[in-house]
Amino acid sequence: ISTMPPGLIYGLERDEVLDLIGYLAA
Amino acid sequence: MWFTTGGRRTQSALYRVRWAGKPDENADFAEKAGASVADGGFVRKSDSKWEIKIDPVEVYLPNLENEDRDVRFRMRLGLENSPPDQWRDAALKSQNPWALMALARVGEESDRGPILKILAETIEQGSFAEQPKPNRQSRLDELDGAQRSQTLLTRLRAIQLACIRLGEPTDAEKKMLREALEPLFPHDLQDVNHELCEILVYLRSDKVLGTTLDLLDASDDSRDWSHYLMFLRYLEDDFWTTDDRHRYLEGLKKFDSFAGGRWWIRAGESLRKEFVARLSEEEKSKFAELIPPQQPKPDTPPAAPPTEIVKAWTMEDFANLDVSGRDLKRGEAAYVKGQCAVCHKKAGNGASARAFLGPDLTSIANRFGPSDILESILHPSRVIA
Numbered sequence: 001i002s003t004m005p006p007g008l009i010y011g012l013e014r015d016e017v018l019d020l021i022g023y024l025a026a
Numbered sequence: 027m028w029f030t031t032g033g034r035r036t037q038s039a040l041y042r043v044r045w046a047g048k049p050d051e052n053a054d055f056a057e058k059a060g061a062s063v064a065d066g067g068f069v070r071k072s073d074s075k076w077e078i079k080i081d082p083v084e085v086y087l088p089n090l091e092n093e094d095r096d097v098r099f100r101m102r103l104g105l106e107n108s109p110p111d112q113w114r115d116a117a118l119k120s121q122n123p124w125a126l127m128a129l130a131r132v133g134e135e136s137d138r139g140p141i142l143k144i145l146a147e148t149i150e151q152g153s154f155a156e157q158p159k160p161n162r163q164s165r166l167d168e169l170d171g172a173q174r175s176q177t178l179l180t181r182l183r184a185i186q187l188a189c190i191r192l193g194e195p196t197d198a199e200k201k202m203l204r205e206a207l208e209p210l211f212p213h214d215l216q217d218v219n220h221e222l223c224e225i226l227v228y229l230r231s232d233k234v235l236g237t238t239l240d241l242l243d244a245s246d247d248s249r250d251w252s253h254y255l256m257f258l259r260y261l262e263d264d265f266w267t268t269d270d271r272h273r274y275l276e277g278l279k280k281f282d283s284f285a286g287g288r289w290w291i292r293a294g295e296s297l298r299k300e301f302v303a304r305l306s307e308e309e310k311s312k313f314a315e316l317i318p319p320q321q322p323k324p325d326t327p328p329a330a331p332p333t334e335i336v337k338a339w340t341m342e343d344f345a346n347l348d349v350s351g352r353d354l355k356r357g358e359a360a361y362v363k364g365q366c367a368v369c370h371k372k373a374g375n376g377a378s379a380r381a382f383l384g385p386d387l388t389s390i391a392n393r394f395g396p397s398d399i400l401e402s403i404l405h406p407s408r409v410i411a
Contacts, residue, residue: 004384004406008365009339011332016360017339017400022349023357024372024387025396 036398082108083116090124098124106132121148123180130187138192142199145181145188146206152178178210182221189228200229208233212241220253227257234258235265239273248284255281255297263304271309274301275316282319287371288382295319329362329377341397341404349396 009017032038080086086104089097105113105128114133117125118140126141133141185203189195195203208231211222219241226234238254245251255277266274278301281294302310302317310317337343358375361367367377369384390399401408 004369004403006404006406007335007338008331009403010335010337012360012364013336014339014343016356016363017344018347018349019352019354019357020360020364020366021344021347021357021396021400022352023354023361024399025349025391025394026354026357 032393036394080104080108082113087113087116087120087122087125090120090122102128110134110137118144123148123184127180127184127187130184130191133192135193138188138195139199141188141192142185142195142203145185146202149178149181149206149210178213178215178218179221182218182225185225186221195229204229204231207231211237216247216250220250223254224257227260230261230265232265235261235270239270239277242277242280243273248286248290251277251281251284252290252293256293259297259300268309268312271301271305272313272316275313279316285371285379286382287386291382329365331365332363339404341401344397344400347396347400 009020012020027043028040029043030038030040082105086101086108089101090105092098092101102124105117105125110129110132113125114129114137117129121144123145126145129137130141204226207222207226207229211219211226211233213219213222223234223238223241235258238258242250242254255274258274278294278298281297282291284290298317298319305313361372361375362377366372366387367375367381369381370387371378371381372386373388394402
């Protein structure tokens with residue numbers, strides 16, 4: 001079972017989340 | 027070749043790649059052997075796999091010079107599956123390194139002496155020390171095909187096999203090999219140096235430690251560091267001077283500084299533990315500063331985790347997710363701010379250089395789409411690897 005804490009992404013703005021996914025998916 | 031893509035509940039596919047060309051009509055060796063290349067190999071014929079009446083000296087041995095690496099490989103297997111008494115003398119007479127390799131694999135202890143003698147002599151007579159420094163791009167072309175079989179690497183491998191399979195060489199044989207190989211070390215080619223280091227350590231050459239440490243001093247290639255530090259361990263205590271030990275410990279410091287995965291770090295820890303255990307008390311205090319492992323330093327310091335919660339994001343907040351044209355620089359910053367970089371390495375992201383706890387995300391885009399990535403972040407345990 002993953003030990004990654006999803007809560008950390010809650011501290012990001014919506015735009016930042018989108019940029020993050022864009023960065024990972026690039 | 028088979029390979030798969032996808033996985034973890036994303037769309038998956040299984041691919042098969044095969045050659046669609048036509049077999050070479052001039053390849054009469056296959057006909058002689060009673061089978062065609064197209065059916066997957068000359069060695070298979072109807073129901074009797076190996077029991078074909080083939081004269082190994084007439085068919086296999088000359089074709090060890092074939093320009094096709096695959097054919098050479100099959101020919102060597104053919105030799106190895108024929109009774110050695112039928113081809114031993116011819117193989118030794120041919121001096122072909124692939125034939126000697128075959129004999130090293132299936133021969134008897136009494137074959138070791140003649141094999142090593144031929145290899146040592148042909149290496150000494152060859153012009154292997156004078157190989158021009160190859161340019162990286164053309165190197166594969168240069169070494170591939172027929173040439174490669176004749177290169178030093180094949181002979182070095184044959185020496186290794188003779189020592190592994192046919193028993194430890196006598197002192198005289200070891201001396202003969204040292205005399206043939208020491209003048210070549212260091213060599214211009216990296217992979218030749220790696221093999222020479224291995225063999226010369228095995229032969230307990232006086233020259234190998236100093237030369238290898240010199241090679242390390244001049245190298246920034248992690249392949250050298252993992253190879254050489256590993257093999258020098260086998261040299262007994264009386265090969266080492268205090269200065270050598272100092273250089274090795276300095277080397278471990280550099281080893282720690284390479285950005286590597288978890289096994290790199292563990293390998294560094296094991297090398298260090300083993301090396302320190304061999305030091306005398308006097309040396310331990312002399313090298314006190316070098317003994318503790320170096321603390322890895324990320325290129326950019328990790329950011330403090332965000333303290334304010336903006337929103338407990340859900341998949342619904344990102345319906346119709348479209349991330350085309352997003353700002354990648356800001357995405358990289360978010361990767362650090364969201365603490366992803368602490369555990370997940372991503373090539374090109376300096377803050378993640380020492381991250382090894384979670385999977386490497388460098389090529390995640392090849393396997394996951396944007397929604398899959400977001401879902402894995404928000405619901406990390408939904409799919410368990």
